[in-house]
Amino acid sequence: MKYHENILEVASLLPDYMGFIFWAKSSRYFDGIIPILPKSIKKTGVFVNETIDEILAKAEKHDLQAIQLHGSESVTFCKELKNKMHTEIEIIKVFSVDDSFDFELLKPYETVCDYFLFDTKGKLPGGNGTTFDWKTLENYPSTKPFFLSGGIGIEELQSVQEILKTKLPIHAIDVNSKFEIEPGLKNVELSKDAIIRISNIKQ
Template identity: 75%
Template structure:
């Protein structure tokens, strides 16, 4: 999310989380102001290889409730961040997935984050607008709750509903670029249609 009026429009749909990208190279880079949102929406800062100091500063500045780590953050980095933050702050670690993804690399992160987010491996850390083959998740070896992401739009509703019937511990559906009018500007009506048709 990027634009205050649009943030309030989408906020009226009461999503569980709302993301704000603090990676300056992104076309969706957010630098405020952030309007007041309903308290049940968890404001989530999205970071790419940021410093601990920058993350903590943004958490304080925008009163964030969750951190999404979308870069090459190490286990040690996540552990240090977890030790620094209040227990109420959720840590979401992102992994870019392709057919050769090695799920063994998840295990060391189990204790240093609250959720895994699986996105499509692409040129950018995220927002590539393409879906990966979710069948690869059949190899998922953990019960750590996951965010399903990667080019999810209205055309993927049936696929999403099918994967929600599986035993995968899917905690949330992450949507972004497929609902954009332009980078950072979301189509509220299409998001509302999506929310109505997802069996979550």
């Protein structure tokens, strides 16, 4: 999210999480003030290879409830960040997935992150607008809940419904680029449609 009025419009739909990108190279870079949101929405700061001090500063400034690490952050980095943060702030570690992804890489992160997020491997750290082959997740060896991400639009929700029927510990569905009018500006009606559909699937 990027624009004040659009943030409030989407917030009225009560998504579980709302993301704000604090990576300056992103076209969705957020440098404003987050308006007051319903308490049920977890304000999530997205960072790419940022320093711990800067993450802590942004978390305090914007009263973030979740931190999404979208770079090459190490296990040691995540552990130090978790130790310095308030325990109620969730840490979500992102992994870019393709057909050759090695799930063994996840094991050391299990104790230092609250959730994983699986996105499509592409040119950018995120927001590439493409899906990866979800059959790859059949190899997921962990019970750690994760966010499913990567080019999910209305057309993919039927496939989302099918994967939610499996025993995979999917915590949330992450949608972004396919619901945008332009980077950071969401189509509210399309977003409303998605939230209703996903809510119905979860029930």
